[in-house]
Amino acid sequence: xxxxxxxxxxxxxxxxxxxxxxxxxxxxxxxxxxxxxxxxxxxxxxxxxxxxxxxxxxxxxxxxxxxxxxxxxxxxxxxxxxxxxxxxxxxxxxxxxxxxxxxxxxxxxxxxxxxx
Amino acid sequence: xxxxxxxxxxxxxxxxxxxxxxxxxxxxxxxxxxxxxxxxxxxxxxxxxxxxxxxxxxxxxxxxxxxxxxxxxxxxxxxxxxxxxxxxxxxxxxxxxxxxxxxxxxxxxxxxxxxxx
Numbered sequence: 001x002x003x004x005x006x007x008x009x010x011x012x013x014x015x016x017x018x019x020x021x022x023x024x025x026x027x028x029x030x031x032x033x034x035x036x037x038x039x040x041x042x043x044x045x046x047x048x049x050x051x052x053x054x055x056x057x058x059x060x061x062x063x064x065x066x067x068x069x070x071x072x073x074x075x076x077x078x079x080x081x082x083x084x085x086x087x088x089x090x091x092x093x094x095x096x097x098x099x100x101x102x103x104x105x106x107x108x109x110x111x112x113x114x115x116x
Numbered sequence: 117x118x119x120x121x122x123x124x125x126x127x128x129x130x131x132x133x134x135x136x137x138x139x140x141x142x143x144x145x146x147x148x149x150x151x152x153x154x155x156x157x158x159x160x161x162x163x164x165x166x167x168x169x170x171x172x173x174x175x176x177x178x179x180x181x182x183x184x185x186x187x188x189x190x191x192x193x194x195x196x197x198x199x200x201x202x203x204x205x206x207x208x209x210x211x212x213x214x215x216x217x218x219x220x221x222x223x224x225x226x227x228x229x230x231x232x233x
Binding site for chain 2: 032034042044045046049051090104
């Protein structure tokens with residue numbers, strides 16, 4: 001079975017400084033990986049996805065993530081944080097039920113705070 | 117906004133009530149999901165309807181009953197809930213590829229905030 005671990009439950013940065021949100025996964029085969037963002041009282045929005053093409057994936061709002069198979073990592077980065085980036089971020093891996101039905105496995109989430 | 121619409125946005129119900137959550141997707145997808153999001157816990161997948169078949173997660177209590185009348189609509193029927201069932205219930209849809217292949221991303225609705233009193 002696949003799983004995903006987000007290494008930090010909370011990250012706090014100053015506006016204009018880099019953001020790093022860490023994610024490690026375990027997988028017995030080549031995974032599909034995603035990052036989602038959830039602003040307060042909102043649903044989840046897809047930031048970016050990795051599906052075995054380029055290992056450096058660019059997403060919306062200036063975010064990007066790099067798939068590193070040797071480290072089983074898929075960390076999310078942004079060069080310069082903005083106040084509007086404050087939200088909860090989820091790292092997600094695709095897995096299957098028995099019988100071949102797809103499902104998404106979510107990490108516990110990282111809450112990003114951005115200070116002026 | 118996202119192509120997945122959930123109603124109601126907020127719901128307060130007593131433990132003896134029966135209510136239903138509704139989800140509609142306008143994306144032409146062939147899979148729909150119910151997730152439960154509780155405070156301080158990872159998102160929990162409750163049910164999947166994929167390629168018109170229902171996949172059950174055995175850990176979901178029978179007081180939650182899903183219904184998928186067609187590929188665009190998904191319901192979650194609730195009865196005799198407990199206070200610990202209070203949570204944000206999220207609906208999602210995706211375009212599943214072939215059976216046995218990894219799925220694409222899911223698109224989420226804004227959720228129904230459920231409070232059981």
